[in-house]
Amino acid sequence: MALIVQKYGGTSVGSVERIEQVAEKVIDWRNRGHNVVVVVSAMSGETNRLIGLARQIQDPPIPRELDVIMSTGEQVTIALLSMALEKRGCPARSYTGSQVHILTDSAHTKARIRDIDGARVHRDLDQGRVVVVAGFQGVDEHGNITTLGRGGSDTTAVALAAALKAEECQIYTDVDGVYTTDPRVVPQARRLDRITFEEMLEMSSLGSKVLQIRSVEFAGKYNVPLRVLSSFEAGDGTLISYEEEGMEEALISGIAFNRDEAQLTVVGVPDQPGVASKILGAVAGANIEVDMIVQNVAPDGSTTDFTFTVHRNDYDRALQILRGVAGELGAREVSGDNAIVKVSLVGVGMRSHSGIASSMFAALAREGINIRMISTSEIKISVVVDEKYLELGVRALHEAFQLDKEPQVD
Amino acid sequence: MALIVQKYGGTSVGSVERIEQVAEKVIDWRNRGHNVVVVVSAMSGETNRLIGLARQIQDPPIPRELDVIMSTGEQVTIALLSMALEKRGCPARSYTGSQVHILTDSAHTKARIRDIDGARVHRDLDQGRVVVVAGFQGVDEHGNITTLGRGGSDTTAVALAAALKAEECQIYTDVDGVYTTDPRVVPQARRLDRITFEEMLEMSSLGSKVLQIRSVEFAGKYNVPLRVLSSFEAGDGTLISYEEEGMEEALISGIAFNRDEAQLTVVGVPDQPGVASKILGAVAGANIEVDMIVQNVAPDGSTTDFTFTVHRNDYDRALQILRGVAGELGAREVSGDNAIVKVSLVGVGMRSHSGIASSMFAALAREGINIRMISTSEIKISVVVDEKYLELGVRALHEAFQLDKEPQVD
Numbered sequence: 042m043a044l045i046v047q048k049y050g051g052t053s054v055g056s057v058e059r060i061e062q063v064a065e066k067v068i069d070w071r072n073r074g075h076n077v078v079v080v081v082s083a084m085s086g087e088t089n090r091l092i093g094l095a096r097q098i099q100d101p102p103i104p105r106e107l108d109v110i111m112s113t114g115e116q117v118t119i120a121l122l123s124m125a126l127e128k129r130g131c132p133a134r135s136y137t138g139s140q141v142h143i144l145t146d147s148a149h150t151k152a153r154i155r156d157i158d159g160a161r162v163h164r165d166l167d168q169g170r171v172v173v174v175a176g177f178q179g180v181d182e183h184g185n186i187t188t189l190g191r192g193g194s195d196t197t198a199v200a201l202a203a204a205l206k207a208e209e210c211q212i213y214t215d216v217d218g219v220y221t222t223d224p225r226v227v228p229q230a231r232r233l234d235r236i237t238f239e240e241m242l243e244m245s246s247l248g249s250k251v252l253q254i255r256s257v258e259f260a261g262k263y264n265v266p267l268r269v270l271s272s273f274e275a276g277d278g279t280l281i282s283y284e285e286e287g288m289e290e291a292l293i294s295g296i297a298f299n300r301d302e303a304q305l306t307v308v309g310v311p312d313q314p315g316v317a318s319k320i321l322g323a324v325a326g327a328n329i330e331v332d333m334i335v336q337n338v339a340p341d342g343s344t345t346d347f348t349f350t351v352h353r354n355d356y357d358r359a360l361q362i363l364r365g366v367a368g369e370l371g372a373r374e375v376s377g378d379n380a381i382v383k384v385s386l387v388g389v390g391m392r393s394h395s396g397i398a399s400s401m402f403a404a405l406a407r408e409g410i411n412i413r414m415i416s417t418s419e420i421k422i423s424v425v426v427d428e429k430y431l432e433l434g435v436r437a438l439h440e441a442f443q444l445d446k447e448p449q450v451d
Numbered sequence: 452m453a454l455i456v457q458k459y460g461g462t463s464v465g466s467v468e469r470i471e472q473v474a475e476k477v478i479d480w481r482n483r484g485h486n487v488v489v490v491v492s493a494m495s496g497e498t499n500r501l502i503g504l505a506r507q508i509q510d511p512p513i514p515r516e517l518d519v520i521m522s523t524g525e526q527v528t529i530a531l532l533s534m535a536l537e538k539r540g541c542p543a544r545s546y547t548g549s550q551v552h553i554l555t556d557s558a559h560t561k562a563r564i565r566d567i568d569g570a571r572v573h574r575d576l577d578q579g580r581v582v583v584v585a586g587f588q589g590v591d592e593h594g595n596i597t598t599l600g601r602g603g604s605d606t607t608a609v610a611l612a613a614a615l616k617a618e619e620c621q622i623y624t625d626v627d628g629v630y631t632t633d634p635r636v637v638p639q640a641r642r643l644d645r646i647t648f649e650e651m652l653e654m655s656s657l658g659s660k661v662l663q664i665r666s667v668e669f670a671g672k673y674n675v676p677l678r679v680l681s682s683f684e685a686g687d688g689t690l691i692s693y694e695e696e697g698m699e700e701a702l703i704s705g706i707a708f709n710r711d712e713a714q715l716t717v718v719g720v721p722d723q724p725g726v727a728s729k730i731l732g733a734v735a736g737a738n739i740e741v742d743m744i745v746q747n748v749a750p751d752g753s754t755t756d757f758t759f760t761v762h763r764n765d766y767d768r769a770l771q772i773l774r775g776v777a778g779e780l781g782a783r784e785v786s787g788d789n790a791i792v793k794v795s796l797v798g799v800g801m802r803s804h805s806g807i808a809s810s811m812f813a814a815l816a817r818e819g820i821n822i823r824m825i826s827t828s829e830i831k832i833s834v835v836v837d838e839k840y841l842e843l844g845v846r847a848l849h850e851a852f853q854l855d856k857e858p859q860v861d
Contacts (some may be wrong), residue, residue, distance in 0.1 A: 057507045097467045099534040109545050110530035113523035120520035124509040135519050
C-alpha cells in the first residue's frame with residue numbers, strides 16, 4: 042500500500058466526460074491498494090477565460106486580484122472531481138491551496154512554494170478518502186491567495202508528493218511519456234521507460250515540452266520519483282528519477298531540438314578584457330535572453346569573433362543593439378542568421394564514454410550538414426545548423442545512436 | 452465620517468460595464484467622506500451555471516462540494532470589482548468569506564453565520580482601502596467552505612454591518628425602494644421613505660420580495676439600519692429601522708398580496724380535541740406548508756369547519772390527502788378553491804388605532820368583493836378573496852387608506 046500523488050492537467054479535466062474518466066482512473070489505482078492524492082488544473086480554456094474577463098476591467102490586472110480570480114478555475118475542478126468520485130462510492134474531499142496550507146511567498150502570479158502542511162491530507166487518507174487538491178495555487182503568510190504561474194499544477198503535485206513522502210508523483214498529460222525525440226520528426230522515436238532528472242531538464246529546456254522545468258527541478262531536489270503518463274491511454278509512461286544501478290545503460294537518452302533560434306556574430310572585435318560582458322550586457326539590458334555563447338580567437342590573437350543565439354522573436358532587436366555596441370568596440374562587422382536551429386544529444390552515459398562528440402559530428406557530416414556552432418556540457422552536446430537540415434539531422438542522429446532500439450542492460 | 456456596508460446583487464454586477472458602474476458608485480460614497488465595505492454576489496446567471504455544471508456530474512450534488520464550486524461565483528466578482536476600483540486610483544482589497552473569517556455552522560448550502568472577525572477589515576479600512584467581501588459564503592470551524600443559501604449575500608452584508616458596527620447597511624437592488632404596494636397593480640403606489648423591521652417582515656413574507664427575510668430578521672436583531680435602494684437610479688431608497696419618535700405616523704404602511712394561494716376546507720368535522728392536529732399533521736407529513744388557518748364552529752357546537760390555505764402548487768396533493776383524513780374523522784365533505792388570493796394590510800400604526808379592520812372590510816364591501824377568510828396579527832390584517840378581485844381590492848384599499856399621499860408627521 043503506497044501513497045501516490047497524481048496530477049491531471051487542463052486537457053485531462055477539460056469536460057464533464059473527461060472528469061468522469063479521471064475518477065475511474067483514480068478509483069482503479071485505489072482498488073489496487075494505493076492511497077491517492079489528486080492534483081488538478083482548471084478545465085482547459087478556463088484560466089484564459091478568467092484572465093480575459095479580468096483584462097476587460099483592468100489591463101494588466103493588479104496581480105493580487107488576478108490571483109483571486111484565476112484560482113477559481115481549479116476550485117471548480119476539485120469540486121467536480123470529488124463529486125464524480127463520491128458518486129462512484131469513493132469517499133473524497135476537495136481542498137483549495139489555502140485549505141491545505143500550501144504556503145508560498147507573496148509574489149502574486151508567480152509565487153514559489155515554501156512549505157506544505159500535510160497533516161490535514163494525512164488525516165483524510167487515514168480515513169480512507171481520496172484527497173483532491175487544487176493545483177497552481179497557494180496562500181501567503183498573510184492569507185492572500187497566490188498562484189504559481191502557468192504549469193504550476195505540476196509543481197503543486199511534486200511539492201505535495203515531497204511533503205507527504207509519496208512513493209511516486211504521476212503527471213498525467215496528453216502524451217504517453219518522454220520520447221527519444223519528437224515522433225513527428227522521427228517516426229521511429231521510442232518512448233523511454235526511464236530517464237534521469239538531469240537528462241529530463243536538458244530535454245525539456247531544449248524543447249521537448251512535456252513537463253514544467255520547475256517541477257522537474259523540484260522533484261530532483263527532493264528526490265521524488267516522477268512519472269509522465271497518458272490520461273487517455275494505458276501504459277506505464279516514463280519514470281524520471283536519479284540514476285540507479287541496473288538502470289538502462291544508454292549512452293544517449295534522446296535528441297532535443299529547438300526551432301526558434303537565431304544566431305548573431307560580432308566579427309573582428311579587438312580582443313581585450315570586458316568585451317564579452319559589454320556585448321552581453323547590452324543585450325541583457327534590453328531583456329533579451331541569450332542561449333548558446335561561443336567565442337573564437339583569431340589565429341593572430343588580436344581580434345575575436347563573438348557568437349551567440351537568441352529567441353528568433355528577439356533577432357531584429359538584438360541585431361540593432363549589436364550594431365551600436367560593435368561601433369563602440371571597434372569591431373569589424375555584425376552578422377546574423379535567423380534561419381538556424383539547435384539540435385542536442387542528451388545522455389548521462391556521455392559522462393563515462395568518450396567519442397560521442399566525434400560520432401555525432403561524423404553522422405552529420407555523412408549527410409552533408411554543416412555545423413555552425415558547437416556547445417557542450419557534461420551530459421549534452423548541442424550544435425547549431427541551418428534550419429533546412431533540422432529533420433535530416435535529427436533523423437541521422439537518431440539512427441546513428443540506434444535510439445529506436447531498446448538499450449541493453451549491463 | 453461613517454462606516455457604510457453596501458451590498459450589490461447579481462444583476463447589479465451582471466456585466467463588466469455594471470461592475471464599472473458599481474465602482475463609480477462606491478467611489479462616490481467614499482468621496483463624501485465615508486469608509487465603505489462592499490459585499491457582492493456572483494454575476495447574474497453564474498451561480499446557476501455552476502450548479503448546472505455540478506449536476507452534470509452528480510444530481511443532487513454532494514453539499515460540501517456544491518459549496519466549493521458555488522463559492523467561486525462571488526470570488527470572481529470581488530476580484531473584478533477590486534480591479535475596477537484600483538484602476539480608478541481607489542485602493543481596494545478583495546476577501547473571500549473564509550479570508551475575513553465569516554464563521555458559519557456546517558450546514559452546507561444553507562449555513563448560518565455564527566461570528567465574524569472584523570479585525571482584518573478594520574485594518575484595511577484604517578489604511579484607507581475599500582474592502583470588497585464575497586457575499587453568500589463563509590467557512591465552518593473545520594475550514595470547510597460553506598454557503599448561506601440563495602439571497603445569502605444580503606445576510607452577509609447585514610452580519611458584516613453588525614460586526615463592524617456600521618452606521619448603515621445599504622442593499623442595492625433593481626428597485627428603488629419599498630413601495631406601499633406593487634406599482635404594477637396600483638400606479639399611484641408610493642415609495643416609502645421609512646418602514647419598520649416588523650412591517651418589512653410582513654411585507655416581504657407576503658409577497659413584496661425586495662429583501663431576503665432572513666437578512667431583515669438579522670438586521671432587526673442587531674439593530675442595523677437597512678436601506679434598500681436602486682443600483683441604477685439616484686435616490687435615497689427606503690430605510691428600514693426600528694420605530695422612532697418623529698417617524699412617519701402612518702396607520703398603514705402598505706398592502707401586500709399573494710397570488711399563489713389555494714384554499715381547502717374540511718366541512719362538518721365532528722368537533723373534538725385533536726381534530727386540527729390530525730388534519731394539519733397529515734398535510735405537514737407530505738411536506739406541504741400551510742399559510743392561513745381558520746376554524747369556525749357550527750352554531751349547534753357539534754361540528755366544525757376547518758379551513759386553511761396552501762401554495763397553489765400543492766393544492767391537488769393537499770386535496771387528495773384531506774379526502775383520506777376526512778373519511779377517518781367522519782367529516783361531511785372536503786371542498787377547495789385554487790383561484791383565490793390573499794391581500795394584507797400592514798402597519799405598526801394598527802397597534803394603537805382601532806377600527807382599521809372595519810374600514811378595510813367596508814372598503815372591500817363597497818366594491819362588492821366577498822371576503823372568504825380573515826386572519827389578523829398585531830400589525831397586519833389578511834383577507835382571502837376570489838382571484839378576480841385582486842387588482843380591484845388592492846386599489847380600493849390603497850385609495851381608502853390614502854397610501855398615495857405622504858403621511859403627516861405628528
